[in-house]
Amino acid sequence: MRIAVEHRSVYRFTQPQARIVQMLRLTPCDTQHQTVVSWMVGVDCDARLRDATDGYGNAVTMLYAEGPIEAIEVVVTGEVLTTDNAGVLRGTPEPLPPALFLRSTPRTAPSAALAAFAADVSAGTTDPIERLHRLNQALHARFRCVPDVPDNGLTAAQAFAGKAEASRDVAQMFVSAARTLEAPARYVSGYHLDGTQQCAPHAWCEAWIDGLGWVAFDPVTGLSPADGYVRVAVGLDSEGAAAVAGHRIGHGEEQLAVDLHVDRLGNEE
Amino acid sequence: MGSRGAFDEIWGHGGPDAPRAEFSTLSQWIADTPADELQRRQQSAEAAFRQLGITFAVYGDSDAAERIIPFDIVPRIFLQREWQKLSEGLVQRVEAINAFLEDIYGARRILDEGIIPPELILRNEQFRPEVAGIRPPHGVWAHICGIDLVRTGPDEFYVLEDNARTPSGVSYMLENREAMIRLCPELFRDFRVAPVDSYPDMLLETMRSVAPSGRARPVCVVLTPGHFNSAYYEHSFLADSMGVELVEAADLVVDDDIVYMETIAGRVRVDVIYRRIDDDFLDPLVFKPDSLLGVPGLIAAYRAGNVALLNAPGNGIADDKAIYSYMPEIVRFYSGGEARLPNVETWRCREPQALKYVLDHLPELVVKLVDGSGGYGMLVGPTASSEQIETFRAALIAEPHRYIAQPTLALSTVPTLTEKGLAPRHVDFRPFVLTGSDKVRVVPGGLTRVALREGSLVVNSSQGGGTKDSFVLLGDAA
Amino acid sequence: MMMLSRTAAALYWLGRYVERADFIARLVEATIRLDALSARPAGEAAWQSALAVSYTDEAFAATGHPAVQAHVARFLTLDASHPGSIIRCLEMARNNARAVRTALTREAWTAINRAWWLFANRASTGGATETLNLVEQIKGETRGFEGATHRMMRNEATLLIQLGAAVERADNTARLVDVKYHLLLPAGESVGGAVDRDQWTTILQTVSAVTAYRWLYSEGLRPDNVIDLLVSRSELPRSLAACVEETVTLLSQLAKRTGLQGEADRMARARLARCQKARTPDIIVGGLHEYLETFITENALLDSAIARQFRFL
CATH class of the missing domain: 3.30.1490.270 (Dna Ligase; domain 1)
Known part of the structure; x- marks a missing residue:
């Protein structure tokens, strides 16, 4: 499938900022099922951009801009060719061993309720794939997500206790729950072609299964991602894989407006 | 546990009247100098420390509780042959620590070989995936190490703890020596004591040696969390004696993956940072996002190879308690030989x-x-x-x-001035080891901490511990 | 090696805060003499004006206390709840000094440290005599600091401390003259009218100018002479004329050492040229209050220009 992405983020400040430094995780990389045809990260003001790879193997772009800055627009445009791999990943950059992804973080620390839920849905089978599919479906059945909303800092445990709103929340719950089942699991951010109006990148998960490798799960759909997904960044949680980590020097408030389009191009399968 | 049976480094097991043969001269000095004269000198040293402001603030206390660490006038002494052996063990250990860090953030051979259980590293918070894959300039990770040692007999030294992050205490080593030279000049006539005052020069050489390549006259700085930090005196002391700027995070900016400091004449590029702040507070984009102490973009500059950080972020995995017990295996794995300085049995x-x-x-x-x-x-x-x-x-x-x-170890003692005259008190020892791109340097001296309460094994300054000067003799008798 | 911007800012503010602490100490001292020790106590009016001079009248009103010596003296010295007290000025001075310790001599640092310790464990000022003693000690320490600064190397660090002190001193003197003059000469009274000796002496005492006045003016205490001395006579170190001159000198010495010259230098030189032309009688006729108000505003603008020129963070 040929997917086009256009992702505009406009940060407006109530007072001009002296400096802005951002770390952007907005660039997908080639895998066996994903070929980046073209990709561009652009900024609407004088800024210096530097590309690098972070410790997780994600492509990152450092953005440095000197003020005074009243607003800054980051525009990502690109085209990616994808193929359906039934969720099984091949050819991803893997600088860290899977066992690292058993680690808990403040955002993914499981509550007793979440751990019990994981144990409950996976009871009766020892097959790791089956257990994770059941977890994926159970989360899908339990939470109805509205189109994605900006990061509100909710932890997996908090979201599980309340009403999950975004794909970020259910993805983080999956990651947290899978780890309680001793399955290495990580958070993925990227783009999903689902025909809805979105205002944040989509989130899903990957879990490690011995003998199979990393396998993707999307608890929003209850399925494994097919060719409608553009995989961008992975991390231990939503913070670690966030599209933007920013720091600004200046007073006042920040407002973020996002305009995101994920479209299918052409008809070739 | 009391001092009974403990080995005294000067008096041996025989008490004041039967000192160890090599220490008869020093033992005589202790016996000949009246206790109230020693008391007077000790008070004079402490008064000088207070004036200089060599204080430490106990957490939770206000400024009014700025305290000095008690100083003991009787030095602790290492003979040349003892020191020689110790240094060889220290160099071996620090080289192994550096090799371990290089491996663990790179190829992870030691995990593949099954030397350490992988989960002990991978699930340990001190292992920082954020800096995985970065090779610091010149491949040096632990530039400044403080290795905590205890002793139980003439030839029995054990490593109690490694400090490969930001070990402190070196200013006490230097200030204690200053005080001893001023107050007990006769000791320096009688003994040939290896000087320690070259430490700042050695540190600066170490810093310059790891500057990113191609920087002819590298700019070095010391990064402090600020003057409210309990070790601020040491930070300013080191910056001052090396003749480099003492900066806070707000003085640094990163632009285009290059670190600068803000001066009255504009930005000046910085090549080497001796940072005295924890990993968590280095860069809010990578570590704690709410940190106000950090420098956004610092890790990007580091990853790009444009700045050297001393010590490297992520070093905590090398001195973690869970890893400590594997140090003998780690030393064997990287050096091919047995550890010359043993661990405490664990x-x-x-x-x-x-x-x-x-x-x-x-x-x-x-x-x-x-x-x-x-x-x-x-x-x-x-x-x-x-x-x-x-x-x-x-x-x-x-x-x-x-x-x-x-x-439970029977820690060695050293005669110490107490209210009731001289008495043995338990000590530990922190020597400092510097690793540059060119070589490993062991400063001939270190920080001796002494538990001032009778029988106590707790040497921490926050719990009534004091310090002593540590002489390394250039000969084999004291 | 160029000085860090933060260091420059800390040194400049160290100079300002020490000068401010010293000024408030003098103000309290002179007001005690006027109120408690003179034959005809000036009472609340004297303390009200001291509050106005130190920009703390509103903060004090909020405490609900009557403006009498016991309350105001404590408020201006030991009360850490507002930034206008001596203790807060010394605390800020000490914080700035600590942050730049390597740029100070040990003597300069200990003077600040000792001044701060004078207050550290004090809850009350006691009576008039105790307050005067305390104030005397503060003055001793700030003098000690000033002396230590003079004995430091004449480098950027010293110059910046002195620049801060000069800018602060200019503001203090201008404010003192403005407030007191209004109080003593309500609208309609002429400058040559009968004067309240005690009141005018208070002004001179606050800026250590009693002896200088006797040397320079032979006709006894006259308001227009006091104005002349405090505004136009550069022989008096705390006069506006002296502060204006000193600012220009310090900035040009800084320029020589750092190569940094700019807006602050131009503003300071323009101000000097204006001050040198102005004659006291013309200032009084043209409206002293307006003159001083403009001076204070310009001084604040100069302060901002200095911050920009030396890139204070």
Whole structure:
């Protein structure tokens, strides 16, 4: 499938900022099922951009801009060719061993309720794939997500206790729950072609299964991602894989407006 | 536990009247100098420290509680041959620490070979995936190490703890020596003591040696969390004696992956940063996002190879308690030989055989939580009630992987001036080892901490510990 | 090696805060003499004006206390709840000094440290005599600091401390003259009218100018002479004329050492040229209050220009 992405983020400040430094995780990389045809990260003001790879193997772009800055627009445009791999990943950059992804973080620390839920849905089978599919479906059945909303800092445990709103929340719950089942699991951010109006990148998960490798799960759909997904960044949680980590020097408030389009191009399968 | 049976480094096991043969001259000096004269000199040293502001602030106390660390006038002495042996062991250990860090953030050979259980590294918070894959300039990770040693006999030294992050205390080593030269000049006439005052020069050489290549006259700075930090005196002392700027995070900016400091004449590029702030607060984009102390973009500059950070971020994995017990294996793995400086014997309760031994010998052992700190979650068998022992027994059986156990050591003592005259007091020792791109330098001296209370083994300054000067002799008699 | 911007800012503010602490100490001292020790106590009016001079009248009103010596003296010295007290000025001075310790001599640092310790464990000022003693000690320490600064190397660090002190001193003197003059000469009274000796002496005492006045003016205490001395006579170190001159000198010495010259230098030189032309009688006729108000505003603008020129963070 040929997917086009256009992702505009406009940060407006109530007072001009002296400096802005951002770390952007907005660039997908080639895998066996994903070929980046073209990709561009652009900024609407004088800024210096530097590309690098972070410790997780994600492509990152450092953005440095000197003020005074009243607003800054980051525009990502690109085209990616994808193929359906039934969720099984091949050819991803893997600088860290899977066992690292058993680690808990403040955002993914499981509550007793979440751990019990994981144990409950996976009871009766020892097959790791089956257990994770059941977890994926159970989360899908339990939470109805509205189109994605900006990061509100909710932890997996908090979201599980309340009403999950975004794909970020259910993805983080999956990651947290899978780890309680001793399955290495990580958070993925990227783009999903689902025909809805979105205002944040989509989130899903990957879990490690011995003998199979990393396998993707999307608890929003209850399925494994097919060719409608553009995989961008992975991390231990939503913070670690966030599209933007920013720091600004200046007073006042920040407002973020996002305009995101994920479209299918052409008809070739 | 008392001092009975402990080895005294000057008096041996025989007491003041029968000092160790090599220490007869020093023992004579101690015997000949009246106690009130020693007292007077000691007070004069402490008054000077207070004036200079060599104080430390106890957490939670206000400025009014700025205190000085008590200073003891009787030096601790290493003979040349003792020091020679110690240094060789220190160099070997620090080289192994550097090799371990290089491996663990790179190829992870040591995990593949099964030397250390992978989860002990991978699930350890001190292992920082954020800096995985970065090779610091010139491949040096632990530039400044403080290795905490204890001694139990003439030739028995053990490593109690490695400090590969931001070990402090070197300013005490230097200020104590200053005080001793001023107050007891006769000692420096009688003995040939190796000087320590070249430490700032050695540190600066080390810093310059790891500057990113191509920088002809590298700009070095010391990065402090600020003047409210308890070690601020040391930070300003080191910056001052090296003649480099003492900067705070707000003085630094990163642009285009290059670090600059803001001066009155504009931005000046910075090449080498001796940082005295923790990893968590280095860069809010990578570590704690809410940190106000950090420099956004610093890790990007580091990753790009444009700045050297001393010590490298992520070093905490090398001096973590859970890793400590594997140090003999780590040294063997990277150096090919046995560790010259042994660890304190440690039983890892995660291993069934060790657990069995520990459960059978609880009243004799010290049991520690692997992830505990500050003495919490610790059982000191010989002084514990049977109730406490049973509580720990249950905890050990429930979660054995969280505990290690060690024998209770008879720490050596050094004669120390007390209210009742000279008496043996327990000591430990922190020598400082510098690793540059060119070589490893061991400063001939270090920080001796002394437990001032009779019989006490606690040398921490926050709990009544003091310091002594540590002489390294250029000959074999004192 | 160029000085860090933060260091430059800390040194400049160290100079300002020490000068401010010293000024408030003098103000309290002179007001005690006027109220408690003179034959005809000036009472609340004297303390009200001291509050106005130190920009703390509103903060004090909020405490609900009557403006009498016991309350105001404590408020201006030991009360850490507002930034206008001596203790807060010394605390800020000490914080700035600590942050730049390597740029100070030990003597300069200990003077600040000792001044701060004088207050550290004090809850009350006691009576008039105790307050005067305390104030005397503060003055001793700030003098000690000033002396230590003079004995430091004449480098950027010293110059910046002195620049801060000069800018602060200019503001203090201008404010003192403005407030007191209004109080003593309500609208309609002429400058040559009968004067309240005690009141005018208070002004001179606050800026240590009693002796200087006797040397320079032979006709006894006259308001227009006091104005002349405090505004136009550069022989008096705390006069506006002296501060204006000193600012220009310090900035040009800084320029020589750092190569940094700019807006602050131009503003300071323009101000000097204007001050040198102005004659006291013309200032009084043209409206002293307006003149001083403009001066204070310009001084604040100069302060901002200095911050920009030396890139204070």
